[in-house]
Amino acid sequence: MDKLELLHHIFPKNIQNMLEKAPITYYKLQEVRLRVNEPLIIIYDNKEYLFGKNGQMERQCKFPYIVSATEIKETLEYVSSHSLYAYEDEIRQGFITVQGGHRVGIAGKVVVEEGMIKNVKYISFLNIRISHQVLGCSDGIMPYITKRNEIFHTLIISPPRCGKTTLLRDMIRSISNGFEEFQGATVGVVDERSEIGACFLGEPQNDLGIRTDVLDCCPKAKGMLMLIRSMSPQVIAVDEIGHREDLEAIEYVINCGCKLIATVHGNSIDDIKSKPLLRKLVQERVFERYIVLNNMDHVGNISDIFDSQGNQLYHV
Amino acid sequence: MFKLFGACLLVVGGYFWGESIALKKKKRYQLLLDWWQILMDIEGEIRTMATPLPILLVEIGEKRKCEIGESLVRIGNRIQMREQLSFAEIWEEELKKGNFEVGKDELDRMISVGKNLGFLDKTQQVLFLEQTRKDLKIPMETAFLQWKEAKGFYEKIGILAASMIVVLLL
Known part of the structure; x- marks a missing residue:
């Protein structure tokens, strides 16, 4: 079928x-x-x-x-x-x-x-x-979020229906499998809504790479802590952060030495700063890279990439 | 010596004839017992794992190797095939196909379970299954007693009949 x-x-x-x-x-x-x-x-x-x-x-x-x-x-x-x-x-x-x-x-x-x-x-x-996996859609941004086999803490900012989950999914796959300049890392995914891995009877329907462990249907905050304790991931990926408990878990993840890749609803870094809960993360420069998406030309269009200090690294 | 052996054979034969007559009652009791255990399994799976029906029915059916279990496997497989039928319709069709050794009332009660599975929330499902099992307890105990009574009665009749034949032959 x-x-x-x-x-x-x-x-x-x-x-x-x-x-x-x-x-x-x-x-x-x-x-x-x-x-x-x-x-x-x-x-x-x-x-x-x-x-x-x-x-x-x-x-x-x-x-x-x-x-x-x-x-x-x-x-x-x-x-x-x-x-x-x-x-x-x-x-x-x-x-x-x-x-x-x-x-x-x-x-x-x-x-x-x-x-x-x-x-x-x-x-x-x-x-x-309808879920669509777009293999290779993150290839262009991988050099911006990696440096000498290290991953930067990254936040994908995007309005709804602009392809943030699709991009996150492909980033997970690339980090997990590795690519030319990066040898691959263990990724732990907390898939609260089964959108990233689309697990059916525990088996991811989407390709998330060879070094990826998925906690399916698990609340993000609890899942991040569970993964750190049980699966020792090098990178943790979560979709749509924003609750207070998510932020507490993020703090824990970062203090544990894990790298974090997350997505959030928004239009720009300023938009994120205007949200009381997320403002702290920006001000404390928790994230080292911000990827901003829009759907101007096509869904998943990358409009900007910033570093932790707000310097623009990429712009369309 | 030969006559004694023949007489023993007849009496033992009479005993087993009696037991075979009571077998029907045993089958009914066994079926109700299987049904009771299956309801308990379904309830447990829903309560603890919230497993969807198609997977749950196949798993339980395969685990409990019995007549109703076979029907459950067929129901589960049919749902997974995504036939354009409601769960209650598939459930009823398959249970009727089963030709179980139960009365019409009991079969109707089994069929009615299908009308209540699936669409309620977890708590309601568990409560419904608990109640169904409670309701099944009395028919199950009655069926057990009927089987034991029938077994004793027919075994005695069998032995008695065989003994009479022996006496007549001797």
């Missing part, structure tokens, strides 16, 4: 048929959006398309195919392998990761108990974000 075929199987029969017949190339497919009693929409090659009642894929559509509540329910059943209880924690966070590393975002009525999200019921909106 190829990747596209595997993806089709999480949809009910009608939608599956439409996606099968549509002229879709897997690597250009970015999102499939299902909203109850609304048209079926896909994001393909950075453009939005709707499906007509006859299954044709169009930019504008007068009589679009309308997604029913039953189809949403069915999709959810397939996505969770008929086992919603197994994805309780993920649902509380608003998404489920499926085989292949695709992230299914969910929205509906949130059940709150004592201020904490307990569950989501009446799930009526699904957003299937």
Whole structure:
């Protein structure tokens, strides 16, 4: 079963048929959006398309195919392998990761108990974000984050949907495998949302290199400490830092002599400085390299690379 | 000497005939016991590991080498094949195919489990499975007593019948 075929199987029969017949190339497919009693929409090659009642894929559509509540329910059943209880924690966070590393975002009525999200019921909106591994996308920046077989503490700053996880994934692979000027290092990955390794039954679906250990579905802060104690990594990689406990764990990682590669939501270093929790990291010059992404020309476009003092090392 | 040997053979034969009649009752008890243990396994896996149903059913089915276990393996495999059917439909189809030595009511109760597995949260799943096991305890104990009673009764009948034949023949 190829990747596209595997993806089709999480949809009910009608939608599956439409996606099968549509002229879709897997690597250009970015999102499939299902909203109850609304048209079926896909994001393909950075453009939005709707499906007509006859299954044709169009930019504008007068009589679009309308997604029913039953189809949403069915999709959810397939996505969770008929086992919603197994994805309780993920649902509380608003998404489920499926085989292949695709992230299914969910929205509906949130059940709150004592201020904490307990569950989501009446799930009526699904957003299937297709995971794409872009091998070699970090090749250009590796010389900026390494020096004489040493890795710099690096922070990737990027707005949503600009490819920060894709870049991080490829950086992990390169550091783990090594390249011409770098012989390779043991990398510990804390993959809280299963997006980096896209583990299915414990096996990473994405290539993370030969010296990589993955803690799947583990809270970042706890995972970083676990990895240091158990797997003695030379480099630790985490996605989307920002909570107070993450920052405490980062301090511990750095004091242990491990190198850290992390990503964060933002547009620039100044943006990061404006966030009270992250400001400390910038001011204390914890990170030696900052990579700023945008999606001006294409997703994953590197706009700037800075050092710890804010000197620009690279600019497009 | 030859007559004595023949008589012994007949009595022993009568005993085993009696036991074979009671075998049906034993099968029913064994099936309910397997079912009880499988429910306990499912409950444990959900409680501690939150394993998704397709993997959990195949693992438990393979571990418990029994009739219901075989059905569970088939259910798990069918879900993994991503047939466009609901879990409850696949569960019902496979259990009906099993031809288990249970009454219609018991089979219906087994089928109804499929309607409650999968979509509730972990706590609710565990509570549901606990309750199902509790409900199963009385039928299981009754089936055990029925088997023991039937075993004793038919064994005695077998021995008695064989003894009568021996007397008549002698």
